[in-house]
Every structure is written in C-alpha cells, then in structure tokens.
Amino acid sequence: MKIATMATGGIGGFLAVRLTQAGHQVATIARGAHLSAIRENGLTLNAPDGDEGATTITPWIATDDPAQVGPVDAIVFGVKGNALESAAAACLPMIGPDTVVIPFLNGVEAADRLLGILPEHSVAKGVAHISTTISAPGVIQQVGTFNRFVFAERDSRRSARIDALRSAFNAAGASSPATMNIDRELWSKFVLFSAMSGITAAARCRIGDVLEQPPLAELFQAVVAETAAVARARGVALPSTAEQDTWRIVLGLPKDMRASTAIDVEAGRPLEIDWVSGAVPRLAQEVGLSAPANSMLYAVLLPHKGGKGS
Template sequence: MRIATMATGGIGGYLAVLLSKAGHEVATIARGAHLATIRAHGLTLEGPDANATVRPWMATDDPSEVGEVDAIIFGVKGDALGPAAEACRPMLRAETVVVPFLNGVEAADRLAGVLPPGNVANGMCKVSTTIAAPGVIRQVGTFSSFTFAERDSTPSARIDALRAAIAGAGPEAPPTDDIVRDVWEKFVLFSAMSGVTAAGRCTIGEITAIPQLADLFRNVIAETAAVGRARGVALPATVEESAWAFASGITPEMRASTAIDLEHGRPLEVDWVSGAVCRLGREVGVPTPANDALYAVLLPHKAGGGAP
C-alpha cells in the first residue's frame, strides 16, 4: 500500500517504521529537525516491537509532493487537527481513507467537517510512543493495538486492506462491529490517565499506591463512562472495572502523553480530554466534578511554555 503519516509523531512514526519494514511505501510528513534527521539518517524506532531504522519512501513537509495515497494515518495533536486536515487534501482520491488516531472521542466528526466525509474513518490505538529525539520514536510498554473502521462500522475493502497491512507489520489490528464504542472505551481509561498523571505529576504506579489518587482516578473513569452512556454509546457494563484493572496491570512508570507534554512545557490537549468530558457531560446533564477539577488545574498550562 501507499500510506502517508500525518504527522510523523509517536503514532505515525511508530507505524511508519513498521509498515516500511513490511514493504509498504510510506510518506512521512514532518517538519524541522525531525524531518531533517529522517531525510539524512532515516527514521528509528526503539522499543519492544523493534529496534530498527528505515528510510521511508518519502519524507517531506509538503503533502502536495506526495500525491494520492491509499491511506492516511492521521495522528496530530487535537488543536492542530484543522490545519493538518486541510493539508491532507492533495493526498486524497475518492477511495483514500483517513484514519484518526487522536486522543479523545471527537476527531472523526471534526475531520469530517473539514475533509469530504466519505474519506474519513474512525479509529483508536493502544500503544505508548513518543518522539525521543529528532528522527527517533521510542515505545514504552509491550501493548500495541490499532482498532479502526468506517465511521458507521460497516465493512469495507479499504479498511480490510489497511488492517491487513498493519497486522502484517506486527501490531494487532482487530476487527470491530462498533468503533464508536471502542473509541469511548479507550477514552474512559485515557481521560483518567491523562488528567491524573498530568495534574498529579505522577505515574500510574503512584496512583495505584496512593488511595486518594486511586479514588480520584476511579471517579474520573466513572464520570467519563456515565457521559458516554448518556450520549447513547453502548459501553460494556464492566468498562469501569476493566479500565481500572488495565491501569493497575501496566508498567508502573507509565504516564500519559499529557503528563510528558506538561513536563517539557509543550501545549496540552486538555480541551479534547478532560475538557471534552466536562463539555460533553454538560450537553447531556451529567455532572463531572472530578474532570472539572482536573481541567481547571491543567488549564494554566494549556498553551505550554511555562514551568511545569
């Protein structure tokens, strides 16, 4: 397949390496020192799934140089969605599928408001990756799963083709009969991981060891699940306990990307995580006091640049 990564951060870079190794043509969209290093030395993945450097088919900051592709792995920060989506237009043909792997539950609808809705799918991933240095993607933990589908979850050849490509490259890429449920199921966990590890400047190990933090974490899980159900999402009855069990079993040093961004003074996606729970909860009359508090605590750091 011919695949573009928009952009080539933790998620896009991780898949770009594995898909390139598997023989696919991957165009990596990047900028600055990251792009310069990819062009000069290749793109490197460090972690349990690979320690490898690849030379992508193309590395550029101009999507118009890429031309039409079969699929776009869309993995930018929430606040960058609009401009990044517009930049994808030169890579689209009628059957190109754009799969968002963003934090939160609103990316697919937001993308469909910018790009032709027929090009937009929906997706979520479970993998912990970050840009460790220009041209270097680091994976933490051993889990790696990418779930995606058409926005209405109907089967399609283009989704099957991309699923086969990703599964053939190594990660899990399971089918689904309800992608909205799956995206929200991850969000139930991530809203707590993001809000608590960032606001508490802590790891998941510290959360599970400190009862007060554990209570806060579980309250966030419960609120987010309540909002999803009130919005008609078919979340499993066990989603709250499953989220806590998963969090309790992962690497104790794990933190959400929000916490890492805060530590480095980068902008935070608070509007699309804690802030989204609060906003979506208000729309359906579900109170979200724990998420409200985390959102308020993180808002001063939303623009980044300040001391954490």
C-alpha cells in the same frame, strides 16, 4: 499500498517503519530537525529489548509538504488535538476518490472535527493502543511490546478499503483486529485515558502514586465513572463492568507510567486538554449530565494549556 503518515510522531513513525518493511510505499510528513534526520539517516524504530532491536528504513517520500505526495490509499492521522485543523487542511492534496483517513488522536471527537475539513467519504474512526515517542530526531522509541490499532468506517460497517488496510497492518506486525463497534472501542480507551491524563498531569504523579494514595485512587475512579456515564448517556454500548475492568487494567500498569499530558506539562508544551478533561464536561452537558471531577482537573490544568509561552 500508498500510505502517508500525518504526522510522523510516535504512532505514525512506528507504522511508517513497519509498513515500509512490509513493502508499502510510505510518505512521512514531518518537519524541522525530525524531518532533516529522516532525510539524511532514514527513520529508525527502537523496539523493546528481546524484539527486533533497532530498524531503520528509508521512506518512499519524506517531506513537510503533502502536495509533493499526491493522492494516497490511506492517511494515518496522528497529530495533537490542538493541531487537527491545520494538519487536516494540509492533507487535502493527498485525498483521492477512495482515500481513507484514520485518526489516531486522544479523545473521541477527532472524526467529527475532521468532517468539517475533509470530504465525508474519506473520514474513518480509529484508536491506537501503543506507547511510543520521538526519542531523538529521526528516532522512534517503543515502550513495552504491545501494539493494537483498531479502526473502522464511522458507522462500523465493513468495507474493502478498511479490510485492505487492516491486512496491511497485520502483515507488517502491527496488530489490527476487526471491530463491529468502533465507538465502543474509542470510548473504552477514553474512559481510562480521561483519568490517566487528568490525574497524572494535574497531580504531577505516576500510576504508582495513584495506587499508593487513597484520595488519588478515589479521584481516579470518580473520573472513570463520570466518563463511562457520559458514554452510556450518548448511546455507547459500554459493558456494565467497564468501570471495574478499567480499574483492573490500572492495577496491572507499570508503576512509573504516566500520560503524555503529564510529560507535556513537565516539558512546558501546549496541552490538548480541551479534547480530554475539558471534553468530558462539555459532552456531559449535551446529554444533561455533569462531570465535576473532570471539570476540576480541567480547571487545574488550564493555566498550563498554552505551554511555557502562554
């Protein structure tokens, strides 16, 4: 298959290495020092100790101009929420008659936003469960051994192109189970991430602090409950035990874990809070609900939304 990663950050980089190893033609869209390093030295994935160690591949194409790539079978779309519009427009030269675009972004609105820019038939839905980051230009670091990429057509119907891409992922060592309800998958992650993102960023803390400080634990559970309530009010078939299941997941997380939002606050980078803490009250209002805990976290983070230059 011909596959493009837009852009080649933690998620795109992981998949680019795995899929190239499996024999697929992968175009890596990147920029700056990261792109220069990929062109000069290849793209390296550092897997956890005990796995495969460091793996370096030479992409089919490494560029900052998608027009150089041309139409592909699939686009792994993994940019920050704030960059969605510009990145989506840049993807247009890579869209062919049956190209599928899989958005792996935080939040639950990426596919709807892409529909305003890309052809309707190209847009699918996806959710990624993996911890990866760019540790140095041209180098992707995976934290932990888990990886799970769930995607489907927007209505969750089965299709040949989704089946083909899932088979490619699985054969490359990137776990991609089938789903009959992609919206439930998206919201199940969002229920956890809305709390993880908002609280570890606003409180400048880690999961261990949440578990050790009862007021933080109560706030975390309040955010989870609000987000789950919004999902159900919007017709998403979350299980009745979603809140309890989410808290059990939290209890098993590494104590030093925190969301990417918290790391971005610390580094002075722009925040995608409009699509996380800010999204919950906005989506709640559409169905006649309120989300005061999420609204409070959004307000606390708002002064940092633009990063150091704001």
